[in-house]
Amino acid sequence: MAQEPDGNKPLALGILGYGGLGQAMAQLVARRQSVRWVAVADRKGYGVHPDGLNPLSCQRVYQERGSVGYLEPGGVLSETSLAEIIPQPGVNAYFLALPNLPNTFIASVVQQFLAQGWRGVLVDAIKRTSAVEQLCNLKPALVAGGITYLTGCGATPGLLTAAAALAAHSFEEILQITITFGVGIANWEAYRATIREDIAHLPGYDPAQAQAMSDGDIEALLAQTDGKLYLENMEHADDVILELAGICPRQRVTVGGVVDTRNPRKPLSTNVQITGRTFENKIATHTFTLGDETSMAANVCGPALGYLQAGWQLHQQGHFGLFTCAEVMPRWVS
Numbered sequence: 001m002a003q004e005p006d007g008n009k010p011l012a013l014g015i016l017g018y019g020g021l022g023q024a025m026a027q028l029v030a031r032r033q034s035v036r037w038v039a040v041a042d043r044k045g046y047g048v049h050p051d052g053l054n055p056l057s058c059q060r061v062y063q064e065r066g067s068v069g070y071l072e073p074g075g076v077l078s079e080t081s082l083a084e085i086i087p088q089p090g091v092n093a094y095f096l097a098l099p100n101l102p103n104t105f106i107a108s109v110v111q112q113f114l115a116q117g118w119r120g121v122l123v124d125a126i127k128r129t130s131a132v133e134q135l136c137n138l139k140p141a142l143v144a145g146g147i148t149y150l151t152g153c154g155a156t157p158g159l160l161t162a163a164a165a166l167a168a169h170s171f172e173e174i175l176q177i178t179i180t181f182g183v184g185i186a187n188w189e190a191y192r193a194t195i196r197e198d199i200a201h202l203p204g205y206d207p208a209q210a211q212a213m214s215d216g217d218i219e220a221l222l223a224q225t226d227g228k229l230y231l232e233n234m235e236h237a238d239d240v241i242l243e244l245a246g247i248c249p250r251q252r253v254t255v256g257g258v259v260d261t262r263n264p265r266k267p268l269s270t271n272v273q274i275t276g277r278t279f280e281n282k283i284a285t286h287t288f289t290l291g292d293e294t295s296m297a298a299n300v301c302g303p304a305l306g307y308l309q310a311g312w313q314l315h316q317q318g319h320f321g322l323f324t325c326a327e328v329m330p331r332w333v334s
């Protein structure tokens with residue numbers, strides 16, 4: 001199962017979960033030379049092709065038949081797609097674009113990689129503080145197992161957290177980090193897990209309740225707010241990630257935002273504000289704002305791909321264990 005690095009070959013990438021983010025990652029990778037997309041899994045099946053999978057035909061099969069397991073050649077229908085894809089040879093790194101429902105799901109997937117003796121790079125875009133804490137508990141096993149795991153590598157956590165970690169260096173003490181995101185998507189079905197997990201942050205909801213909701217329940221909830229979700233003081237892993245990086249106590253990090261599920265235009269500009277005190281005793285705020293034209297897919301999958309590349313380099317140098325988006329700089333992928 002061990003995947004030995006070969007500096008001359010493109011990084012062979014697998015994508016677990018082929019919904020909104022999984023499909024976007026496949027499209028992104030098809031435009032880069034140094035990464036080849038060779039494996040994919042969804043809830044009902046998986047597909048592996050050492051010469052590379054075609055994002056257009058995969059998307060067509062997924063949308064028309066409901067699973068990449070119908071791919072020809074290379075598709076396999078299976079109710080245990082993750083357990084079956086992990087031992088497939090020739091995959092150096094996986095992007096985990098899976099729902100984290102229940103809130104222990106991603107950690108349980110990592111346990112499967114460990115149990116099967118797989119070695120390589122894993123990158124997630126996980127969102128909850130408690131989910132990252134579960135992964136922290138797996139750090140010794142990841143080190144021993146030869147897995148280089150980068151967590152929180154999307155937009156937030158991810159790009160914005162990393163920007164905060166960089167901006168913090170102007171200051172001697174960080175007083176407050178405030179992340180405010182605006183997401184606009186045309187319809188909630190394009191990003192089902194994202195919307196379900198966001199609903200779990202609304203007052204009166206938790207991940208178990210959000211997981212149990214039917215599509216009709218979600219549509220009824222969205223109908224009450226004209227398709228918008230207003231989120232405040234979320235349990236978001238930016239806090240634990242910045243704390244682990246030594247930047248500030250987690251209580252000084254707050255995350256909230258607005259998600260519009262009926263309009264691809266962002267309802268507000270996504271930004272992170274870092275307020276601190278300099279060594280000259282001046283209080284100031286740095287602000288990093290994303291361009292409104294950039295989509296959630298671009299701001300999650302671009303950084304995640306950069307972190308996959310960084311993870312691959314760390315792995316080849318023999319660095320195993322758990323790393324976060326605030327500890328490692330993503331690497332440019334040609």
Ligand SMILES: NC(=O)c1ccc[n+]([C@@H]2O[C@H](COP(=O)([O-])OP(=O)(O)OC[C@H]3O[C@@H](n4cnc5c(N)ncnc54)[C@H](O)[C@@H]3O)[C@@H](O)[C@H]2O)c1
Nearest residue numbers: 017018019020021042043100125154155156191192193194
């Ligand atoms: N950090 C960030 O900035 C950020 C931003 C957006 C989304 N996310 C996270 O990304 C994740 C993916 O979101 P999405 O909206 O693309 O999801 P989605 O619902 O569109 O797709 C999920 C995919 O996972 C597959 N899947 C579900 N259960 C599975 C199982 N047991 N085995 C194999 N495959 C399974 C589904 O078939 C589907 O293909 C979510 O956890 C979301 O919270 C992170």
